[in-house]
Amino acid sequence: MSTTKEHDVATRPAPREGPRRPRxxxxxxxxxxxxxxxxxxxxxxxxxxxxxxxxxLSYSIFQRGRFxxxxxxxxxxxxxxxxxxxYLDVVLGSLKLATIATLIALLVGYPTxxxxxxxxxxxxxxxxxxxxxxxxxxxxxxxxxxxxxLSGPGVVNTALIDLGLIDEPLEFLYNQGTIVxxxxxxxxPLMVLPxxxxxxxLDPTLREASANLGARPARTFFSVTLPLTVPGVxxxxxxxFVPSFGNFIIPELLGGGRSIMVGNLIRDQFLxxxxxxxxxxxxxxxxxxxxxxxxxxxxxxxxxxxx
Amino acid sequence: xxxxxYTRRLPAAVAAAxxxxxxxxxxxxxxxxxxxxxxxxxxxxxxxxxxxKQKLTISIWDGYSPEDLPKRVKDKFGTSMEVAKHATxxxxxxxxxxxADSGIDVAFVSGQYAQALNEAxxxxxxxxxxxxxxxxxxxxxxxLSYDKGNKFSVPYTWGTTGICYxxxxxxxxxxxxxxxxxxADDVKGKITxxxxxxxxxxxxxxxxxxxxxxxxxxQLQKVRDLLTSAKEHLLAFDDTTFGDRLKKGEAVMVEAWDxxxxxxxKNIKFVVPKEGSDLWVDTMVVLKxxxxxxxxxxxINYILDPEIHSWAAENILYKVPNKAAMxxxxxxxxxxxxxxxxTPAQLLQGEPIIDLGKDSQKYTRLSTEVAAKN
Numbered sequence: 001m002s003t004t005k006e007h008d009v010a011t012r013p014a015p016r017e018g019p020r021r022p023r024x025x026x027x028x029x030x031x032x033x034x035x036x037x038x039x040x041x042x043x044x045x046x047x048x049x050x051x052x053x054x055x056x057l058s059y060s061i062f063q064r065g066r067f068x069x070x071x072x073x074x075x076x077x078x079x080x081x082x083x084x085x086x087y088l089d090v091v092l093g094s095l096k097l098a099t100i101a102t103l104i105a106l107l108v109g110y111p112t113x114x115x116x117x118x119x120x121x122x123x124x125x126x127x128x129x130x131x132x133x134x135x136x137x138x139x140x141x142x143x144x145x146x147x148x149x150l151s152g153p154g155v156v157n158t159a160l161i162d163l164g165l166i167d168e169p170l171e172f173l174y175n176q177g178t179i180v181x182x183x184x185x186x187x188x189p190l191m192v193l194p195x196x197x198x199x200x201x202l203d204p205t206l207r208e209a210s211a212n213l214g215a216r217p218a219r220t221f222f223s224v225t226l227p228l229t230v231p232g233v234x235x236x237x238x239x240x241f242v243p244s245f246g247n248f249i250i251p252e253l254l255g256g257g258r259s260i261m262v263g264n265l266i267r268d269q270f271l272x273x274x275x276x277x278x279x280x281x282x283x284x285x286x287x288x289x290x291x292x293x294x295x296x297x298x299x300x301x302x303x304x305x306x307x
Numbered sequence: 308x309x310x311x312x313y314t315r316r317l318p319a320a321v322a323a324a325x326x327x328x329x330x331x332x333x334x335x336x337x338x339x340x341x342x343x344x345x346x347x348x349x350x351x352x353x354x355x356x357x358x359x360k361q362k363l364t365i366s367i368w369d370g371y372s373p374e375d376l377p378k379r380v381k382d383k384f385g386t387s388m389e390v391a392k393h394a395t396x397x398x399x400x401x402x403x404x405x406x407a408d409s410g411i412d413v414a415f416v417s418g419q420y421a422q423a424l425n426e427a428x429x430x431x432x433x434x435x436x437x438x439x440x441x442x443x444x445x446x447x448x449x450x451l452s453y454d455k456g457n458k459f460s461v462p463y464t465w466g467t468t469g470i471c472y473x474x475x476x477x478x479x480x481x482x483x484x485x486x487x488x489x490x491a492d493d494v495k496g497k498i499t500x501x502x503x504x505x506x507x508x509x510x511x512x513x514x515x516x517x518x519x520x521x522x523x524x525x526q527l528q529k530v531r532d533l534l535t536s537a538k539e540h541l542l543a544f545d546d547t548t549f550g551d552r553l554k555k556g557e558a559v560m561v562e563a564w565d566x567x568x569x570x571x572x573k574n575i576k577f578v579v580p581k582e583g584s585d586l587w588v589d590t591m592v593v594l595k596x597x598x599x600x601x602x603x604x605x606x607i608n609y610i611l612d613p614e615i616h617s618w619a620a621e622n623i624l625y626k627v628p629n630k631a632a633m634x635x636x637x638x639x640x641x642x643x644x645x646x647x648x649x650t651p652a653q654l655l656q657g658e659p660i661i662d663l664g665k666d667s668q669k670y671t672r673l674s675t676e677v678a679a680k681n
Contacts, residue, residue: 066665068401086679260678
């Protein structure tokens with residue numbers, strides 16, 4: 001058996017006699033190999049994503065117990081509560097902040113990525129490391145650093161006062177502006193990296209051709225470079241938007257808790273209000289919005305790459 | 308391999324689901340009438356049980372008991388003890404109400420949460436004969452409104468909420484909650500309020516002369532309006548770092564729990580506003596699900612020992628409701644302006660916070676509304 005099989009594989013004779021059996025063994029072998037390779041990933045997905053998600057989904061149709069906890073009586077109340085203007089406002093507010101942060105990150109990130117892509121090779125690596133470097137420090141510490149910089153008795157105010165530019169410390173902190181600043185700062189690398197990858201890949205001869213045909217640099221950029229890097233733009237925007245939308249640390253620390261985003265609302269349902277069912281419902285709504293965005297992004301990227 | 312794991316997990320999952328349903332039945336409103344009778348009957352405890360054979364797990368706030376408490380307990384009566392830590396009441400409530408047996412024997416929770424746990428039928432009625440040190444408590448500490456007669460909880464620390472401020476950075480010292488909510492020009496933008504629901508509402512509730520336990524919608528509406536207008540003059544909402552902000556001078560006037568106001572600093576003082584405030588109590592409770600109830604009682608008795616209980620007062624600077632322990636506290640810590648100098652009679656002028664059951668969601672909503680307002 002085994003010799004025939006080896007023979008089979010090695011010489012590939014015309015499939016006349018008994019080609020089926022060896023092929024089936026090969027097929028099931030591939031099945032097992034697939035299982036070995038996919039198994040860890042699948043287990044991970046099922047245990048850490050599918051099951052928790054199913055739990056969240058099931059919590060969302062139950063009620064909060066009188067003392068917290070979950071009462072297993074089905075209700076649709078959590079979903080109607082989502083439509084309460086109070087929560088809708090929070091969701092819309094978060095959408096607004098996340099969108100602004102994403103747009104600013106794009107405006108700052110695109111030129112940065114472009115510049116890096118145009119650098120000589122040695123400098124490229126250095127620049128990319130510099131972009132990723134902040135990630136080596138804890139997120140919380142980086143956010144706190146902004147408080148040290150911007151607070152009333154902080155570094156910036158002290159410097160400005162010492163320089164004689166102002167008399168009273170300026171109030172930088174604890175408003176929506178600082179929330180956006182924090183979001184842009186935290187997630188900018190996630191915008192730069194996919195943009196860099198997209199711009200880097202671009203064939204330089206396309207730009208040369210455009211110039212040879214008489215297009216000015218601006219025209220070349222808007223008609224050639226930008227359209228060809230749209231998939232990178234979309235990926236970068238998604239990478240910034242998703243963590244911004246559900247963030248709760250930045251609004252709490254840099255916003256001083258004075259405005260809340262969906263992330264805070266969800267966190268509070270679990271940790272303060274002991275209302276797991278409604279927290280689960282909010283979390284699901286968030287996931288739904290993000291899945292819709294992902295689908296839209298995939299669709300748009302496919303359309304652009306085809307065009 | 309995955310199949311083995313699956314079959315092994317299945318019975319556990321079924322058991323867990325069953326347990327959850329059982330708890331749901333007890334915790335649900337329909338079950339309320341039935342919980343009173345059977346499940347609340349005290350277990351029969353053996354005063355001569357061999358404590359060395361029992362094993363305790365307690366859940367307590369980080370830094371809220373002496374680091375070497377497990378060792379001391381082991382030396383004292385032979386029980387080995389593990390300490391789980393929680394950051395908030397809500398966190399430990401989540402653990403205690405999630406399943407039939409949380410594995411926790413003794414939990415430290417605030418009074419209103421002890422009340423809620425008891426109403427949910429999760430607490431063991433205390434056996435006073437096993438806690439002779441209850442005699443050390445101030446008489447006032449045995450008549451607290453969430454648990455008159457210490458039937459299911461023993462107070463560990465108690466205190467109130469007030470205004471903590473910088474004497475050198477405010478023109479006039481605050482005397483009223485209105486100084487915090489409708490501030491003078493010089494302190495605008497340098498004020499913090501707490502975010503935890505009941506304490507977020509407290510300053511406005513007291514400024515309007517309502518009860519800290521009000522559930523009246525019209526009153527809560529006014530509370531919300533007052534807090535919303537106060538928000539304009541706030542630096543931030545802050546539950547944890549207001550003391551540091553005060554020290555740095557970033558804030559000059561903050562809503563604070565008495566023990567958290569850094570009065571050891573020269574320029575920082577604490578005042579209970581003239582409209583009054585709350586009385587909060589952190590308590591020790593024994594879980595009905597505990598299999599080590601004798602050791603649990605022995606632990607509570609040991610903590611009420613002046614030696615241990617005065618540790619709390621001296622190290623976390625919270626008042627303890629233990630007369631013998633308070634007398635042991637170093638006199639310099641009880642200096643005139645220290646919150647530790649407050650007497651039980653002064654403390655009891657504060658209104659105890661009690662659990663509001665379903666109506667507690669009104670406070671959740673209120674705090675979301677205040678936070679969402681821009």
